Amino acid sequence: MKNLIKPTLLSITLCGLFTSSNLQAIELYSSGSGDNITKVSIGGYAKVDVRHVNGDIAYQDYWVGNFPGGEPTDTSTTGFNVKESRLSMTVQHGEVTGYMEIDFYGGGGNEIVSNSSNVRLRHFYIKYKNWMAGQNWSTFMPLKALPEALDFGGPHVGEVFSRAVQVRYTTGNWQFAIENPETWGDGDIGAPSSALGLTGDQADPDEDTPDFVARYNLNKDWGSLSFGALVRIIDQGGIDETGTAFIMSGAIPTFGKDDLRFQVSSGDLGRYAAAAMVNDIVRDPRTDEIVVEETTAFTVAYRHFWNESMRSTAFYGTAETDVTELKRAHWGVNLIDSVTKHLDVGVEIGNYAIKDAAIEDIDSNYLQLSAKFTF
Template structure:
């Protein structure tokens, strides 16, 4: 005979099989539940030019020169997640499949990669997730994963975060990128305040760090940012981000390092994206991002334009064209990408 808990789980699994919601929830009792989510995505990407520093389905800020003219089919961006709720306690874990290059001769196997693994209890969040420095709602919608990461705050790491209303403060994993990370003994301190309303949101954030050079010196670093998503006409929105100071590894996906020799890097990053709905099921995005650094004299930019069609609430496809330029090395590459996504 089924007991009460088994019956609730069986009922929840049956609902999962028939529901069309993006996240499937199994309600165990009045306080406990398990949710499953994620998406399956297939991408076809063509890259042509002399910048060869892209990882699978997206560009990073670190530039590698080399002629490239290639097409790649991939499903590595697919991801799966699970959320566990027990009263005031929430646990969340998510993985994708970007680890390894796979065997393209026979099986194209790739390995799971941990994205998020954290615990939430009332005002506290502990574990690996997006850095408090980020405003994820400001990221551009793109086929190329993350869009102009070259100018966006983009870091996942382990942290301890306290949230009070619109204010968040955290201590996060330190890493002296370009220096001696083995001597990192002080956590990064991050604070953010988010203004929000029916109009959208704007977040102001700052990060303070102690960096350790290869020469054995300790240097203080302070980075700041303002980012947001503003509703405009109809369902359209404008997304933007401006970051400055010693943002280092927190912005640009390796477009700048924390340290250059014995000096702390100073960078300026600008990102803007506009999303326009042609119809309820057809939308386009245009985005541009640029990062410039002082010590290393880097100048990296990425722009793209796309169009997405929602076949159903869960199924969509889109195509994107764009360009990634490394002005400081006088190289660039164009790309085209087709993506098909099924949201679970």
């Protein structure tokens, strides 16, 4: 394993130091009142990342639960990017609100001339009273439990992290949703069985039942807890089964402004957990049968405030599958300072490790410097 910080990189690390402020929209237009009110606002943030990765796992702008390249790669790479930056717009007419958000992880461009990146749609939904319809975070995903991290999304490998087109109803502490179905993988090695935008004969002929999510949110003075259940039909490759999964998560204040965040999920999670680390349907290496994969994942994070503006989060996330015996983990520690109300700078070090049964243990360390302007 190479050293985490090369002398030639040290000067860069001392110059930069991110992080996470709540988005604060700027109101562009407001007219009327009550049921006739009309408002238009924009929000988002500009984020600049400098990231150095070295070890046995190929460079990525942020770690997910995958195995980039599919084999160990002797890596020492420094990358600069602004692709996490995002823009959002909210339009409200009376009780109806529309929200759209984009970032720049849509691919395209090159580092030779333009360094361009394509726009990627993150959210686009409508809210009316207790109803929400459109593309949004999955109802199964616990947003309050996500750690404050510089690596985009934190330890994806241990998290439920998914966006979906859905219809959601909220009543009191309860949320119920039907979400876009997608069985990922059919027991064969290769691309997913269906993809966004496919129509006609290319569209998956078997996905006729939406995923169903039920969630209960408990918010008290001592913190918040969330309990979720997922029911879905897994119908590919000769398999036609009802899959189920469960999640428990929480965000608990501790001392001063400190907090503890966690989530634990288990079951037929498929694409919902560990950033699609594994297919829904796999071939059992012991029996050669096609079966539904089961996954268990968890994340724990503790955030400590050193003073009013400076804080650190230490986090750990991991996921493990039952049949294919995949095991991946990600830990990190950061230091983040709010230079102003709208500008955060920070530094984070961490490690992403793969301990699958079929390969020798490998890992890569990373060092990331970020600056983030929220508006």
